[in-house]
Amino acid sequence: MDFIHTSSSAVKPQATPLRILPKRKRKETSYFPSDSESDLDAHEAEDYDSEPEGARPAKRAKTDPAVGPSKPLPKKKIFPFYSLPAELKNKIYSYALTGDGPIYLISKRKHHYRHAIALGDTDSFGKDSRRGSYGYMRQNDNPVIHKPPLVPQLLGLNRQIRGETQPILYGANIFAVEDMKALHTFLANIGPKNCEYLQQISIKQLGHSRTTSSLAYPAFVLLANAVNLTRLEMDCAISWGDGDRIGRAFWREAHHWIESVGRHKGRRDAALDIVELTMKNVSLWLERFGKTRQQLLEELVADFRSELRYLLKL
Structure with missing residues (x-):
């Protein structure tokens, strides 16, 4: 009996035809800065999306213009501050480094327990937290103590500005120190050179304890560098x-x-x-x-x- 063998091949499923969508028309985004008017107009170009008529257009996200690599300003755009007359520069320095009244200084400790000086105000000047008293403020009726808007960071710009501003900061202000500890810390921090610029100092208290009053002698030893003082007020x-x-x-x-x-x-x-x-x-x-x-x-x-x-x- 003859057998007839028929070869059956595997039937492959027919692929689903891909849906071809029309290209979406968008404005071309440039990631490089340009000063041409055509690039400025491109940001105002419309987006041709297929939207039904009468539909409210979607809000466009505000994008900052691409920032290119930083470049130094041309010399013609740099203000020639160093070429100003000395009188005009000193006037600018005076606005930044002098106050309308005395500069009140209190002693405090900063990072790593370093002795430092801070500007005093009506809440901190003359206050002894251990006794709960106000040594100086109790002796004065409604004292007006405020923090002047000084900009001492100006001295850190460079060596030239520091040399021009130190005589103004230390010579044109009245420094009122809380006690002898504050005076000692202030003089030790500014150094002998800046002590020579000092003109007026007011001492509000010798000390509320033996520890602070014992610093009177070391403070006056440092004050020996302030040979140009015109006024030393012992307001205590x-x-x-x-x-x-x-x-x-x-x-x-x-x-x-x-x-x-x-x-x-x-x-x-x-x-x-x-x-x-x-x-x-x-x-x-x-x-x-x-x-x-x-x-x-x-x-x-x-x-x-x-x-x-x-x-x-x-």
């Missing part, structure tokens, strides 16, 4: 008693500075004309003798200077 009680006792107490702490100023100015008692005492050194109970506060202050200052001249062997 130096000692109790008459002018002779106050003069001896001041000499004990400040004799290095007094002698340094005398050598610099060629007159041994030149520093006595710089020191100013305030009513905080006057014992008000003396008013019962029929003298005004101003008369008591004048007598105290006269005795104070007389005692210092005696200690200077004049």
Whole structure:
């Protein structure tokens, strides 16, 4: 019996025809900056999407223009600050580095427990958190203490600007220090060179404890570099008693500075004309003798200077 073998081949399924969609017309996006008007007009080109008529157009996402590699400005676009006259540059420096009133300084500790100086305000100046008192503020009715808008970072631009601005920052301002610790830290941080620029200093407190008051002598040793001072206001009680006792107490702490100023100015008692005492050194109970506060202050200052001249062997 003959068998008829028929070869059956595998039937492959017929592929589904691909749907060919029309190309979508979009504006060409350029990732390189160009100043040509055609590129600016290209950003305003419309998107020809197939949208039904009357449909609300979708909001376009705002994209910043592509930023190319940074290039230095041409010389014609750089302001010639260094070529300005010295008078005009000093006027600009004065706006950035001087305040309308005294600059109040307090001592604080920064990173790694370093002693530093900070600007004081009505909440921090003269405050002793351990005692909960306000040493300076308690003696003054409604003191006006504010932080001036200084820009000391200007000194860090370069060596030339630092040399031009240091005399203005340290010489054109009145520095009011909280106590002798703040004065010692301030003078140690600015260095001997900047101490020579100082013109006016006001000391608000010798110290609220033995630790802070013991820094009076080291602070005046550093102040010996400030030979160009025109005013040293002792706006604090130096000692109790008459002018002779106050003069001896001041000499004990400040004799290095007094002698340094005398050598610099060629007159041994030149520093006595710089020191100013305030009513905080006057014992008000003396008013019962029929003298005004101003008369008591004048007598105290006269005795104070007389005692210092005696200690200077004049």
